[in-house]
Amino acid sequence: MEKEKLVFEKYLVSKGLKLTKPRKIILDTVFATHEHFNVDGLYDQIRKKHKDVSRATIYRTIPLLVESGLIKQSLRCLAKDHYEHTYGHDRHLHLICEKCGKIIEVESKEAESILKKLAKIHNFDIKEYNVGAKGLCRKCSD
Amino acid sequence: MEKEKLVFEKYLVSKGLKLTKPRKIILDTVFATHEHFNVDGLYDQIRKKHKDVSRATIYRTIPLLVESGLIKQSLRCLAKDHYEHTYGHDRHLHLICEKCGKIIEVESKEAESILKKLAKIHNFDIKEYNVGAKGLCRKCSD
DNA sequence: GATAAAATTGAGAATGAGTCTCAAAATAGT
């Protein structure tokens, strides 16, 4: 958690921005769990403790977290953008339930190595990749 | 093009639906090129020839085309859902150049089989999958 | 620690892609 704060602060300073209270609260809440999150969930989570952080500020802070390399935009699910941690996390792929919205994270070195192989063939320099599937989770497919 | 029409008609009949004029126009326009498309672009394209197809009907027809297996939802770009042909096209993954926007389509049976294997382990019923990477293409990485 | 300039915030209005409603029009079976 402290590491994330340092990374974020360093990024903000480099851009002439400030690590304000709302930004600190958002950062803390984002990294309080290892889950994927979306703005609504994050807002609810924050509201449990702090009545003074607005949705607008969350929407404004997320691009800063993305730019700083701490999180990245991930799936779009139920018409909502979702985000996931990137700092200190291995790559993984997603199985997304279209019915209940559950996200199963799966590690796969295989998928990664295949993509790398294909990228090499096409002289493509991969910065970021995404592997995933949509469908029904165990519970919802009964 | 005729094949697509047959596939679509067969699907519609199986659902007790009709291949109406607007649906025919939409189908024709979608398969007039091999490009990815979004609703706005499709609407503009259709409007050049036909003044009588509404956005609502396009939005209503796209899920039918998806269900019939002719197209699938693809990338989301500039806040818009994009679609791509699937009928007669092998599954492929995308290498998207972040600089010039070029999309390289790559075939890979391997990626598909890995996803299927992982889904089985997690009792997940895959309806749709997506594999891709962002980065720099050959030209842009020089 | 007071002050002022600059950055940031909260609240709510605005935007815009996608969905829904419903009366009118097209379709298919008889």
Next chain:
DNA sequence: ACTATTTTGAGACTCATTCTCAATTTTATC
């Protein structure tokens, strides 16, 4: 043609996200 059913266009609506702007907070400077 006649009727029942499906489909359509137009526009209202939804809802995630973005924008606006006056009020507040922050930081640098005294």
